[in-house]
Amino acid sequence: MMKCLFPLFTLIMCLLSPATHAQENFTGKAQISFSQLTDGPMDKIVYKSVSDVPLHLYVFHSKDVPQKEKRTALVIIHGGGWTGGDVEAFFPHARYFASRGATVFCVEYRLVKAGETTLENAVADCKSAMRYIRSHAADWGIDPLRIIVMGDSAGAHLSACMGTVTGFDESNDDLQVSDAPDMAILCNPLTDFTQSSFIKVVIGGEALKKNKKPDIESLSPEIISLAKRFSPLYNVRKNSIRTLLMHGTADKVIALSQSEELYRAMKQVGNSCELIVLPGANHAFVCTYWRAPEAVVVDAMRQIDDYICRHGFLQGKSNLVVSKPEAWLPK
Numbered sequence: 001m002m003k004c005l006f007p008l009f010t011l012i013m014c015l016l017s018p019a020t021h022a023q024e025n026f027t028g029k030a031q032i033s034f035s036q037l038t039d040g041p042m043d044k045i046v047y048k049s050v051s052d053v054p055l056h057l058y059v060f061h062s063k064d065v066p067q068k069e070k071r072t073a074l075v076i077i078h079g080g081g082w083t084g085g086d087v088e089a090f091f092p093h094a095r096y097f098a099s100r101g102a103t104v105f106c107v108e109y110r111l112v113k114a115g116e117t118t119l120e121n122a123v124a125d126c127k128s129a130m131r132y133i134r135s136h137a138a139d140w141g142i143d144p145l146r147i148i149v150m151g152d153s154a155g156a157h158l159s160a161c162m163g164t165v166t167g168f169d170e171s172n173d174d175l176q177v178s179d180a181p182d183m184a185i186l187c188n189p190l191t192d193f194t195q196s197s198f199i200k201v202v203i204g205g206e207a208l209k210k211n212k213k214p215d216i217e218s219l220s221p222e223i224i225s226l227a228k229r230f231s232p233l234y235n236v237r238k239n240s241i242r243t244l245l246m247h248g249t250a251d252k253v254i255a256l257s258q259s260e261e262l263y264r265a266m267k268q269v270g271n272s273c274e275l276i277v278l279p280g281a282n283h284a285f286v287c288t289y290w291r292a293p294e295a296v297v298v299d300a301m302r303q304i305d306d307y308i309c310r311h312g313f314l315q316g317k318s319n320l321v322v323s324k325p326e327a328w329l330p331k
Contacts, residue, residue: 033299034288035323037092047132048125048170050110055125057132058106059089059140060098070143072313073133074102075181077126079153079284082112082119082201083208090152092288093301100305100314103142105133106172109158112201114208119201119230125169126158127179135177136182143306146313149181150304153254156189160232160262163241167229183242183313185304187286190254191262192234193227198254202227232257236265243273244307248281276303289328298322 039322043059063070076090087108094104110117110126137144151159159170163180193199200207200214203223207214228234243266247259259275266273278285278300278309285292286300299318305318 026329031319031321032096033321033327034092034096034294034325035327037095038327040095041306042091042094046240048128050121050125055110055129056087057129058091058094058107058108060091060094060104060106061140062098062101063071065099065101067141070137070146071141072102072141072308073137073140074104074146074148074150075130075133075159076104076106077109077151077155078106079155079159079287080152081198082122082154082157084111085154089287093286094151096301096320097305097314100318102148102314103140105129107132112204112208114205118204120168122158123161123165123230124164124170124173127168128170128173130179130181131173131177135174142305145182147181148183148185148186148308148313150187150285151189152187154190156186157232158193159184160186160189160191160237161230163239164232164235164237165230166235180239183244183308183311185246185307186242186259186262187246187255187300188248188251188283189232189245189262191258192231194224194231195258196254199223199227211223233262233265234262236262236269236271238269239271241271242311243271244279244304245273245275246286246303247275248278248283248285250280251283253283274307291330293330294326294328295322 042056046054047057048055064277076094078085078087087266090106094106098104107126107129110121112119134144149162150160165294169175179271190196190198193202197213199216200212245259245263247256249256263273263275282291284290285296288297301320302318308314
């Protein structure tokens, strides 16, 4: 009797748990959510100092992921309108991609402040960070030919400047080391300052005052020329940077057309570029604990992960899911 019951019991257990086994086979590892990514170990290092003020890289890597070869590096540049924002905003994303096998760096850069720092300083800092990471690749066991840069909003603009916008280099940087990434993930980027009120960041000074909207038509040719130098759209040329653009149709901060124009320009010169338009998504759809529901952020992250994997920079599939209960409610 027992010999008959045992095969039946085994069959019943297999029928009761197919979803669990399918999920394990699909992702290759257990599910993870943002509620599990709020804390964890990281390293903090100085990549350069300006007037004796240190600027840091926050480094995330997972010892749980076997290292059979040199790792992919992911460099994350936060947003905040160039004048604000916090490097910690993307720590959860960093922990997630570290769990997927990447070595992740979150960049601290100088924010634009009237009379103190300019947009040129912010660009120079990000270039310095990219060069520092590439020149120290062996120290972290990363592949200097598999460096991804990812940013949101102002951070996406700064990310898009890497390897495209020339000049604005720190005087003591080693320009023999490239600041160009091998892949760029640009979430709702500003790509053309001449078509945005954010041109005030280029102007600086009094123009930086809150809610002040410059009259672009009245600006001097010198300001417009400088704005174009800072605009990725006007610096498009043939390159090998695989680029993913993501933008929401409901974005009222940076128009969808900013990504569409860059996409067209990139395709015209034969660059590798994809554009994902997110129906109904608002600005900063990839930011945690902010205005987008967790499900929207998770969906965006899974699409980013898929793009990275399709180009061989990571392996497997995303195991990121929405927290139960949700990790945050939109502000």
